[in-house]
Amino acid sequence: MSTTERASAPAGAPPTITAKAAMGWMHTARFFTTAAQLHQLPAVDVPEIAFVGRSNAGKSTAINTLTQQRQLAFASKKPGRTQHINLFALGRQNTTDAVLADLPGYGYAAVSREDKLRWQRVMLNYLVSRESLTAIVLLCDPRLGLTELDEALLDAVRPRVEAGLKFLVLLTKADKLTRAEQTKALSIIRLQAGGGEVRLFSALKKQGVDDVALLLWQWCHPPGAAADTPGAAEAPSPPES
Numbered sequence: 212m213s214t215t216e217r218a219s220a221p222a223g224a225p226p227t228i229t230a231k232a233a234m235g236w237m238h239t240a241r242f243f244t245t246a247a248q249l250h251q252l253p254a255v256d257v258p259e260i261a262f263v264g265r266s267n268a269g270k271s272t273a274i275n276t277l278t279q280q281r282q283l284a285f286a287s288k289k290p291g292r293t294q295h296i297n298l299f300a301l302g303r304q305n306t307t308d309a310v311l312a313d314l315p316g317y318g319y320a321a322v323s324r325e326d327k328l329r330w331q332r333v334m335l336n337y338l339v340s341r342e343s344l345t346a347i348v349l350l351c352d353p354r355l356g357l358t359e360l361d362e363a364l365l366d367a368v369r370p371r372v373e374a375g376l377k378f379l380v381l382l383t384k385a386d387k388l389t390r391a392e393q394t395k396a397l398s399i400i401r402l403q404a405g406g407g408e409v410r411l412f413s414a415l416k417k418q419g420v421d422d423v424a425l426l427l428w429q430w431c432h433p434p435g436a437a438a439d440t441p442g443a444a445e446a447p448s449p450p451e452s
């Protein structure tokens with residue numbers, strides 16, 4: 212990245228780049244690995260951002276939109292499309308300075324009760340114990356609002372959020388709402404989410420995309436970190452055999 216792409220910031224302020232540069236960083240995403248179970252996930256030594264939420268909320272589509280790639284993550288009209296934890300590496304020139312995780316959705320009615328409970332356990336375990344987890348993006352269809360399972364997730368991660376884990380509620384499919392409905396949904400979910408970031412997002416209309424890219428970049432490159440420049444960090448450790 213050239214220094215001209217960096218927005219000017221006062222001394223001591225967090226490192227900052229332009230939205231365009233953040234989008235360029237997102238575009239470096241490539242498939243890293245996939246795992247059906249937690250213990251199969253390789254350890255990584257860079258920040259990891261998990262995309263979680265109900266089945267069909269738009270997690271995979273949001274990853275494709277943010278990375279400006281059509282089919283990096285598998286998106287589908289049919290709920291339950293994503294059944295593995297899929298990791299994507301970010302970073303320039305084949306270095307990796309962050310990882311995105313696309314998780315299977317929860318609450319899909321057609322799945323057996325045992326499978327639902329099994330997945331909820333795996334996901335909560337991941338969210339509570341994954342060391343590299345730096346941020347959670349909870350995708351929520353504002354027409355449904357935060358459901359019981361979303362609330363359970365919020366409760367489970369609250370201690371980690373209080374300890375510094377970043378948290379963003381992304382209100383997806385905002386194109387389905389009028390302006391007034393969008394404003395109302397924002398204020399309701401802000402109250403429900405109890406502080407923290409809440410943003411409107413539409414993959415269809417590309418609403419909120421630059422903003423979210425910038426936020427994710429900032430979260431992965433906090434001030435004072437060894438590598439605040441995309442591409443400067445070590446690559447993740449290889450999967451353990």
Ligand SMILES: Nc1nc2c(ncn2[C@@H]2O[C@H](COP(=O)(O)OP(=O)(O)OP(=O)(O)O)[C@@H](O)[C@H]2O)c(=O)[nH]1
Binds near residue numbers: 383
């Ligand atoms: N109108 C509209 N549709 C969207 C948007 N984002 C996603 N969708 C649609 O919502 C459906 C589900 O999207 P996915 O990205 O597969 O959802 P997911 O959360 O990954 O679903 P699972 O993998 O089953 O958990 C697809 O038909 C998408 O095209 C959006 O911003 N606007």
Ligand SMILES: [Mg+2]
Binds near residue numbers: 270
């Ligand atoms: Mg998916």
